[in-house]
Every structure is written in structure tokens, then in C-alpha cells.
Amino acid sequence: MSEYKQLAWQGLWKNNPGLVQLLGLCPLLAVTSTVTNALGLGVATMLVLIASNTTVSLIRKWVAKEIRIPVFVMVIASFVTCIQLLMNAYTYGLYQNLGIFIPLIVTNCIIIGRAEAFAARNSVKPAAFDGLMMGLGFGLVLVVVGAIRELLGNGSFFYGIELLLGEWSSFLYVQIVDFNEHFLVAILPPGAFLVMGFIIALKNVIDNKARAKQASAEPLSDSTQSA
Numbered sequence: 001m002s003e004y005k006q007l008a009w010q011g012l013w014k015n016n017p018g019l020v021q022l023l024g025l026c027p028l029l030a031v032t033s034t035v036t037n038a039l040g041l042g043v044a045t046m047l048v049l050i051a052s053n054t055t056v057s058l059i060r061k062w063v064a065k066e067i068r069i070p071v072f073v074m075v076i077a078s079f080v081t082c083i084q085l086l087m088n089a090y091t092y093g094l095y096q097n098l099g100i101f102i103p104l105i106v107t108n109c110i111i112i113g114r115a116e117a118f119a120a121r122n123s124v125k126p127a128a129f130d131g132l133m134m135g136l137g138f139g140l141v142l143v144v145v146g147a148i149r150e151l152l153g154n155g156s157f158f159y160g161i162e163l164l165l166g167e168w169s170s171f172l173y174v175q176i177v178d179f180n181e182h183f184l185v186a187i188l189p190p191g192a193f194l195v196m197g198f199i200i201a202l203k204n205v206i207d208n209k210a211r212a213k214q215a216s217a218e219p220l221s222d223s224t225q226s227a
């Protein structure tokens with residue numbers, strides 16, 4: 001498997017920051033009450049990851065080992081501030097919905113972890129690609145959790161999508177089930193814990209089946225080679 005395929009596999013599935021590393025759970029559990037909120041935070045996190053990984057890789061040879069963490073945090077904080085100002089200017093409604101969780105991207109363990117573990121040890125292209133894949137993997141988990149919670153809680157998809165994409169996207173909003181009473185647990189953070197638990201369990205089942213299938217195929221291939 002090539003280096004970039006390996007990075008994609010690690011970020012999207014095998015070492016997914018939301019499902020396997022269980023990093024960045026605070027915003028993941030707090031703001032994924034709708035797909036729109038999840039998508040907004042996912043895109044913001046992914047952009048910061050790509051930009052910070054690229055910058056850290058560019059400056060890694062000029063940063064002393066003893067001060068690398070404060071420097072990395074300043075780099076990340078600079079990009080988070082840019083994202084925050086852009087969202088304030090162009091997606092103000094969503095900016096208000098996400099609230100404190102936009103500036104808190106600075107403290108997201110995924111971003112500082114990738115800067116330290118990968119970007120500081122690799123060249124620009126792999127570092128940027130790693131940021132893209134890790135951000136995409138985290139964003140997909142956010143969207144899946146948000147979709148399940150919104151469907152169970154409100155019976156809809158893409159509520160408030162115009163806050164992120166503009167008025168033209170309002171046709172994406174679909175009311176699938178019209179509940180007489182909302183399923184409140186799904187909208188509240190405990191519902192996010194339950195949904196995350198089921199998704200992680202599903203991933204483990206898929207991984208176990210894949211390992212079992214691989215293990216059962218190995219003796220057959222060995223016997224074929226010996227014959």
C-alpha cells in the first residue's frame with residue numbers, strides 16, 4: 001500500500017480520531033444535535049488541521065525542540081482565529097450556534113496531536129494530506145452522529161442548512177417524520193454518548209469480521225503456495 005493510501009486508510013478508518021483515538025469528543029458530543037452544526041464544525045476543524053499540519057511541516061527545521069509545543073499552539077491559534085472571523089463574517093447564524101466550540105478548536109487534541117506526531121516529522125505534502133484525511137475522518141463521524149441525532153430527535157435532515165450554505169440550499173431540508181413530541185434524549189449530550197457507543201460497536205464488529213475472514217483465508221493461501 002502506498003504512503004498516501006496508508007494515510008487515507010489510517011485517517012478515515014483504522015486510526016480514525018473520533019472512533020479509535022477518541023479525541024475531540026467534547027465538541028463532537030456537544031454540537032452534533034443537527035447535521036448542519038456537525039458539518040460546520042467538521043469543515044472548520046479540517047481546514048485548521050490542513051493549514052496547521054502544512055505550516056508545522058514547513059517550519060519544523062527552524063523550531064527548537066524545547067519550544068515546539070508553544071510554537072505549534074500559536075500556529076493553530078492563528079488559523080482558528082482566521083476561521084472564527086470568516087465564520088463570523090459569512091455564516092453568522094452558524095457561528096452563534098457553535099459558540100465557544102469554534103475557539104476551542106485550539107485545544108482540540110487531534111490537531112496538536114497530528115502536529116506533534118506527524119507534521120513535525122514529515123515533509124509538506126504528506127503532512128497536508130494527513131491533515132486532510134484526519135480532518136475528513138473526524139468530520140464524517142461528526143456528520144453521522146449529527147444525522148442520527150437529528151433524525152431521532154426532530155425527524156429531519158439538514159435543519160438550518162441555509163446558515164452554512166446560504167438560502168439556495170434550503171431545499172435540502174427534509175422533514176422525514178413529524179413527531180408529536182420530540183425524542184429529547186437524542187438531542188441532548190447523553191444521546192450523543194449513546195449514538196457514539198453504537199457506532200464504535202458497529203466499527204468493532206466490522207473489524208472483527210474482517211480479521212476473521214483474513215485469518216480463515218491465510219491457511220488456504222499457504223496451502224495453495226505449498227502445493
